[in-house]
Amino acid sequence: MSQKTNAFKDLILDEERALYAIQNATISHCTFDGPADGESALKESADICVSDCDFRLRYPFWHVKNAQVENIRMTDTCRAALWYSEQVTIKDSDMGGIKAVRECKDITIENSTIVSPEFGWLSHGLVIKNSELESEYPFFYSTDILLDNFTLSGKYSFQYVENVEIRNSNLDTKDAFWHSKNVTVSDSIVKGEYLGWYSENLKLVRCKIIGTQPLCYAKGLVLEDCEMIDCDLSFEYSDVNATITGLITSVKNPRSGYIIADSIDEVIFDDNKVADGSCVIEIREELNKEEIRNSDTYNENILNNKDAPVQET
Template identity: 35%
Template sequence: MKEIHNEHFSGERALYQANGLKIGGTSFGYGEAPLKRSSYIRLEDSTFSCKFPLWHSDMIKLKNCMMTEDGRAAIWYSKDVSADDIIVEAPKCFRRCHGISLRNVSFPNGDEVLWKCNNVRIDRVKVNGDYFAMDCDGMEICGLELVGAYAFDGVKNVTVRDSVIDCRDAFWNSENIVIYNSTIKGKCFGWNSKNVSLINCTVESREGMCYIDNLMMKNCKLPNTSFAFEYSVVNAEIIGNIDSVRNPRGGIIKADSIGVVILEQDKVDPTCTTIICHDELVRQSI
């Protein structure tokens, strides 16, 4: 493998179609697409301040690297990319990629990151930005810290563990989602989704968990949560209080207490949902 150390590249397509390079301590300055259509590239301690540095590139490993604010749309249409201990200051990184592994990565301006990607592994990643992970398929996530809005829209086959997601309207239009030991905050979680499971989670929302077909919650807490489960089919075991439940479409809801139960008979059939507080059946209709 050819090695490049302590160099500076600028302009357009500086290392176009490179194959089999180990690059260290190198900066990529003003320009575009320095490693477009490259393969088998190892990058360490390097900085990208150029647009589109890794497009249509395969078998890429990055460690201790930085994509500056000028490095927009850094990695698109690429396969088998692993990134360890990197900072991506620019938005729109990772688009239509396959086989992505991110470990200890920070996206301080992470708008539109990870769109339409599949086979994604995330471990200890921090994101501050909107529209994270739209239309991804096949994600294994652990230790994610996310602040933003509209994350995980349209995703499929996602497992999340030990994460904190502070995000308005997360996991809309999604399918086959399992979340363990995590905290979720935001206005409307999970709308228009199918097959969503939460185990040992805390969810804080207004109008959360609505319009879901097959929602399972086990050993979860719902502090400051109101108008939950509207038109959802639910199997929920909740520790503590739920401020209010409105018009679930069916299933079983168990909680220590519920402030208000709204079952509007002109909108749902109240007999399709069993609601139990402290082992007592609850029925309240308006």
């Protein structure tokens, strides 16, 4: 970013397009609010640094290019804050407003708190780290997303997203990852209902998955060393390769691949199963018992955890 030639400091700005199309500028300790109730304060600006400002009016960062934003506060009246903008970094900020980021490219957000019911739609190249988001419908139809140490409280999250990596995060959401493609989630908690339906190439690694009817109608589904808590009717009509630590409440009519778990309360193959289904289900407790029975030192009392003399080999 080039050296700044314009400085705006300690101002109250409420006019329509108050700083429209400014270039090479710093804006600090300003408040965008007032009786004129003007919109689009920084529209079409480029190469700007914004710090310690309050935004309470609509559409402040539209068509903005190359912006460094730090320690700002956007209230819920700051609707649709970033649209059609590129190469914007936001740090240590509070972001409100119903549609905070839409149709943007190369947006980085760090150490921030976001409350935005329709956040991150139709955007590309989103990086969000060490931040919290409350949103009903986040990341709709967006691509190339990296989330790290990210906390989400949402409902219909990540629908139709592509090329997403999520690490060390806590996702408390409902119908997450529907119709998603090429998503990897690692070392995270994913809590909700109907997780990952109709997804393609969804991969979960060392994750704790919580909630009813997860991972149905999926293609290319992979779970590596995951836990599944209160997960009933799992994997219906899915192509899945899964290794699970602990218990799965129930598995229903998987299509292909394999499912390996310590235990499964119920495996359901009913009249609606796939005619040519080939999914292999293995339960480690049963495998271990079979291995003991076939060993040279087999003892039924030991297998059933009853008192018995130890056999010497």
